[in-house]
Amino acid sequence: METGAGAIAAWVPDPAELRRRVARGRGLVVVLDETVTMEAATAAARTLRVALQPDMAVFASLPVSDVDADPPESVRYHGATWYLYPHGEHCQFENSASGEVVEANIYAPDLVDPYFLLQYAKTSGRHGAIVDSCAEGFHDMCRLLDHAGIAQG
Template identity: 50%
Template sequence: MGEGRRSVVFDGVPPAEEVRRSVVRGRHAVVRLNAATEMPTVSRLATALRSELARDDLLVLASPGDPPTIRVIRLVDEHEAHECRAELETLVADFRRLARRLVGRFRAEVAPDWEREEPDAGRIEVDGAEWWLSPHGEHCRFEHLGSGHVVEADVMRPEAVDPGFLLLFAESSGGYAKVRAACAEGFHDMCRMLELAGVTGTAG
C-alpha cells in the first residue's frame, strides 16, 4: 500500500474494511490491478467491492488503463447535504428561471439568424444584459459578457438539470457558497446532492 497527497494506493483488492478506513473526504483509495486484467473482470471486481462496502456515500469507479484501476471516493454525506438543501433548491430554481428566459429568447429571435449565419447571431440581450452564446447539438452555452456567468441549457427542455452544468452555473456565479464547498468531488457530489434532495428533471 502506498499513500499520495490525494489517494491511498493498493496493489490488488484489499479487504473492504481497509478500503473503507482509508477513504476520507478529499482522499481516494485507488486499487491497482494486474495490467493483463480485462475490463469485464475489473467491472466485476468493482461491483463486488461496492457491495461489500455497503455505503451509499462511497462511489466505486472501474477504469481501464495500464494498469486498470478501481477508485473509491467518499461523497458528501447526508448531514452536509441536508445543511445545503435550501441553498441547493434556490440554485436549481435560479438556474431553471434564467435558462427558460435565455432559451426562450434564443428560440424566438436568434435561432433563425444563427441557421442563416447572420453576423449578430452570436449574442443575445435579456433584461438589459448581454450574453454570448454558442449552440451545440441539443444544448446552448450562454455566457454573460460582463460577469462570465455561464448557463449551459437544453434548448428543447431548459428546465432540465444536468449536474455538471448546474455546478458550472454555481461556480461561475460566484454565489451558492455552501453548495460549492460541498462539491469537493465536483460532478459526483452534485449528483448525490440532487438525488438526496429528490430533484426531478435531471438530464440523462
C-alpha cells in the same frame, strides 16, 4: 386582469392559475398560438413577473419549432451582454462582463444537468456553499440533486 405592470393578455393563464399549476421544482410551459408575436409574448412575460411570487421565473422563448433556427451571436438581458454558444442539444450562455455561465438543453430546458448546474454555481459567485459541498465535482452535485429529489437529465 390588471397588474402593476399592465394588463395580462387574454391568451395567458392568470397568475393564480399559474401558481396552482406549477409544482415545486417543476416548470410549466404555456404554449401560445403561432399568431402571437415574440414581442407580445415578451410583454406578457414581463407583466407576469410583476404579478407572480418572486420564487417563480417567467420568460418568453421561441416556439419549439423555431429551436433549430440560427440563434443570434449575443443577446442583451438585464443590461448585460450574453454570448450564445449552441452545441448539439445544448446552448451555453456566457455573460461577457461577469463570466457567469448558464447552459441548458434547448429541447428540454426543464431538465437539470448536474455538470451544468455546478458550472453555474461556480461562475455566478453566489453559491459558495454548493461549490464547497461538491469537492468531488459532478458526482457530489448528482448526490445533492438525488437527495433533493430533483430529476436529472
